[in-house]
Amino acid sequence: MDLDELYRVLRGSHVQAVSIVNTLRDPLVVLDDAFRVLTANPAFYDTFSTSRDETIGTALADLGEGQWNIPELRLLLEQVIPRSTSVIDYEVRARFPQIGPRTMLVSAQRLNHPDSGQRILLLTIVDATERQQAEADKDILIGELGHRIKNLLAVTRAIARRTEVEGRNAEEYRDDFLGRFDALARSLAVSAQHSDADLAQLVHAVMKPWLGDTRAITLDGQGAIALLPRQAMSLGMILHELATNAIKHGALSVPGGQLDIAWSLAEDREGHRQVHLRWRESGGPEASPPEATGFGTRLIRFATEVDLRGRAELSYRPDGLVADLTFPQ
Amino acid sequence: MMIALDVQMMLEDNGYAVLGPVGSVEGALRLLDDTRPDAAVLDGNLRGQPVEPVARRLRGLGVPFVLSSAYDNATFADHEALAGVENVRKPVTEARLMVALEKALS
Numbered sequence: 001m002d003l004d005e006l007y008r009v010l011r012g013s014h015v016q017a018v019s020i021v022n023t024l025r026d027p028l029v030v031l032d033d034a035f036r037v038l039t040a041n042p043a044f045y046d047t048f049s050t051s052r053d054e055t056i057g058t059a060l061a062d063l064g065e066g067q068w069n070i071p072e073l074r075l076l077l078e079q080v081i082p083r084s085t086s087v088i089d090y091e092v093r094a095r096f097p098q099i100g101p102r103t104m105l106v107s108a109q110r111l112n113h114p115d116s117g118q119r120i121l122l123l124t125i126v127d128a129t130e131r132q133q134a135e136a137d138k139d140i141l142i143g144e145l146g147h148r149i150k151n152l153l154a155v156t157r158a159i160a161r162r163t164e165v166e167g168r169n170a171e172e173y174r175d176d177f178l179g180r181f182d183a184l185a186r187s188l189a190v191s192a193q194h195s196d197a198d199l200a201q202l203v204h205a206v207m208k209p210w211l212g213d214t215r216a217i218t219l220d221g222q223g224a225i226a227l228l229p230r231q232a233m234s235l236g237m238i239l240h241e242l243a244t245n246a247i248k249h250g251a252l253s254v255p256g257g258q259l260d261i262a263w264s265l266a267e268d269r270e271g272h273r274q275v276h277l278r279w280r281e282s283g284g285p286e287a288s289p290p291e292a293t294g295f296g297t298r299l300i301r302f303a304t305e306v307d308l309r310g311r312a313e314l315s316y317r318p319d320g321l322v323a324d325l326t327f328p329q
Numbered sequence: 330m331m332i333a334l335d336v337q338m339m340l341e342d343n344g345y346a347v348l349g350p351v352g353s354v355e356g357a358l359r360l361l362d363d364t365r366p367d368a369a370v371l372d373g374n375l376r377g378q379p380v381e382p383v384a385r386r387l388r389g390l391g392v393p394f395v396l397s398s399a400y401d402n403a404t405f406a407d408h409e410a411l412a413g414v415e416n417v418r419k420p421v422t423e424a425r426l427m428v429a430l431e432k433a434l435s
Contacts, residue, residue: 147399147400150399150419151332151399151419153420154332154399154419154420155331155332157420158331158332158334158335158420159331161335162331162334162335162338237331295338298334298338299331299334302333302334302337303334306333306334306349306350306351306352307352309352
């Protein structure tokens with residue numbers, strides 16, 4: 001019920017009006033022409049943690065600790081009685097006794113007292129604190145989301161720029177680019193399902209294109225290990241680079257080659273949780289460090305050291321690459 | 330992550346030796362404890378931390394720097410150390426970054 005409807009009801013029937021006023025969820029007070037409280041509803045006492053005795057007969061300006069003693073509000077209210085204007089959603093921000101800082105929206109209408117015909121003021125008060133806070137939170141969230149989208153576009157652009165073009169045709173470039181792009185998308189999807197990503201889910205998601213029906217790849221990890229979204233993105237990209245390298249030049253480029261990925265969580269000497277992931281290729285051609293450090297290798301080192309703040313140890317062994325990644329959880 | 334690596338490679342391609350990158354305000358300040366770079370490229374925000382303390386330190390050391398941030402300059406208007414610093418935006422093109430750095434260094 002809005003203020004206008006209530007106003008009509010009050011004009012019509014006093015008894016009915018009292019019971020309606022008592023059931024309203026928003027605080028309501030009726031003031032006389034000197035702005036003293038004639039009556040207030042239970043929602044008013046409840047919202048302001050106050051009592052009938054402290055309220056009835058008290059001037060609006062003296063209620064609580066004088067939070068309503070606002071010259072501007074008084075001026076507005078003074079217009080209401082003689083001119084039959086109304087005040088709608090006048091904002092009062094104040095610290096109220098018992099309930100603390102609040103934002104209240106005050107609306108006022110004139111009406112004639114049902115018994116005496118005296119002109120009185122009907123004041124409704126809406127506590128907008130939580131609604132305004134929710135709106136502010138939403139704005140922050142939208143701003144943050146916009147920033148993330150921009151960031152993601154910049155990441156995609158960097159991948160497109162850095163995917164090798166020299167000595168390759170458009171199709172090869174496209175496939176390499178999309179491989180990285182899809183790894184990024186799959187890593188993000190793992191984080192999007194929960195606020196944190198689980199390491200096992202991430203490994204499965206990124207390695208999915210190669211898991212298929214082959215038994216050449218084993219995955220082995222115990223328990224849930226939570227990763228922040230940015231950690232998941234970095235690790236996803238690292239795994240993708242290792243995987244494409246294994247398929248092009250490593251153990252997965254030959255029949256009988258094997259890849260074992262194992263991970264665990266342990267505490268270092270200072271009690272900090274460290275994630276350890278071992279990528280172990282075997283049964284493949286002899287691994288050797290790349291002649292010129294390509295983007296893939298740089299990405300692995302960079303993502304581990306700068307972004308995950310960890311270490312990447314790459315050992316090039318006679319039967320395949322072994323990469324040990326260690327980073328704080 | 331990818332963006333910082335891209336910027337690092339741009340700088341290397343143009344003959345700069347890159348000391349970082351560092352991914353946190355704390356890490357950047359630690360780096361500046363031991364080294365005095367010729368110039369710096371700053372993001373506006375590092376893992377949610379405003380980069381301003383790093384800008385203040387760079388000013389103190391007399392090291393010129395440029396900003397590469399997706400946020401517009403108004404966001405940094407309150408930060409004295411960042412006022413008047415060129416923002417080459419994010420994503421940054423190689424040409425724009427190089428021109429801005431040369432200008433900062435001259």
